[in-house]
Amino acid sequence: MNKVSVEKISKSYGKFRALDNVSFEVEGNGCLVLLGPNGAGKTTLMKTMTNIIRPTSGNVKINDINVRENPKKALMNVGSLIEQPEFYSYITGYEALMFTCMMRGLDRKTCESEVENLARLTNSKGYLTRKTREYSRGMKQRVGLASAMIGDPNIIILDEPTFGLDPSGMKEVRDLIIKLKKEKLIILSTHLLYEAQQLADWVAIINSGKLQYYGEQEKENYIEITGNVDVKKLPNSIDSVIYAGQNRIIVKKKTGARNSEIIENLIELGNTVDTFNYYSILEDLYVNQVGMTSD
Numbered sequence: 001m002n003k004v005s006v007e008k009i010s011k012s013y014g015k016f017r018a019l020d021n022v023s024f025e026v027e028g029n030g031c032l033v034l035l036g037p038n039g040a041g042k043t044t045l046m047k048t049m050t051n052i053i054r055p056t057s058g059n060v061k062i063n064d065i066n067v068r069e070n071p072k073k074a075l076m077n078v079g080s081l082i083e084q085p086e087f088y089s090y091i092t093g094y095e096a097l098m099f100t101c102m103m104r105g106l107d108r109k110t111c112e113s114e115v116e117n118l119a120r121l122t123n124s125k126g127y128l129t130r131k132t133r134e135y136s137r138g139m140k141q142r143v144g145l146a147s148a149m150i151g152d153p154n155i156i157i158l159d160e161p162t163f164g165l166d167p168s169g170m171k172e173v174r175d176l177i178i179k180l181k182k183e184k185l186i187i188l189s190t191h192l193l194y195e196a197q198q199l200a201d202w203v204a205i206i207n208s209g210k211l212q213y214y215g216e217q218e219k220e221n222y223i224e225i226t227g228n229v230d231v232k233k234l235p236n237s238i239d240s241v242i243y244a245g246q247n248r249i250i251v252k253k254k255t256g257a258r259n260s261e262i263i264e265n266l267i268e269l270g271n272t273v274d275t276f277n278y279y280s281i282l283e284d285l286y287v288n289q290v291g292m293t294s295d
């Protein structure tokens, strides 16, 4: 079972409410992406999940075990990377990983092969023997990611995992998460909607400490069609029109409707179709929930 239950979590810093009665439950394998503007409360939420801070009220349960009451048991199978990873500057990345691994109760030999394997996965092998004070932000991030994966946890919580990485590094990490989420529950925050579109099975949008939206990412239900399409001549396989402009419409298709069938029907009804592609409504959803920064 991989389950995280956030129950009515609030967190105040003095009079300021960083989190306000946030509740949701995520269960299964896949990736939950937390979205929201700077200062929305994403990191604070992840810190309550991993027992780094105590919520003012509410509970987080991992696999039904209360993180506050029984942190060791609740977090036994959880790996995390919260905020920017910092290491003692006088140790090497290898030593930092070995230390974390041994803290997890694994013997030296297992730790050596584990660190070797994670160094390969995160592409950090080339500099692991250097002191961490010499690391760039991206190098630290990769070692931090490796550290979050030590012991092969079933649940991994990552605060902006691609922050500071170069474009190839970002892709490597995204590919790694796509692989990991097949058999784990990943919870991550990001500001990159493209990343969220690629990774998310579920999306939570947080704004000013409140959960504004929680739902599945309906990746395959929305279609963008360009061509000469008349909204009065749409087949039954289309559920609703989200946007209609000149030569471009965005529609929600009916569950189970096949794309080839929709295209055929559109043409039979006298429309012309130039392009037909999946459309992510995540950006529309985000802007609807959060508004533009200049609002």
Ligand SMILES: Nc1ncnc2c1ncn2[C@@H]1O[C@H](COP(=O)(O)OP(=O)(O)OP(=O)(O)O)[C@@H](O)[C@H]1O
Pocket: 013, 016, 018, 036, 037, 038, 039, 040, 041, 042, 043, 044, 045
């Ligand atoms: N220790 C603290 N003391 C006082 N206020 C804090 C503290 N930590 C966080 N905050 C405030 O709580 C709010 C939420 O911060 P948080 O770091 O959770 O946001 P975030 O959504 O992760 O932002 P970002 O996307 O910029 O990383 C912010 O207004 C922040 O200033």
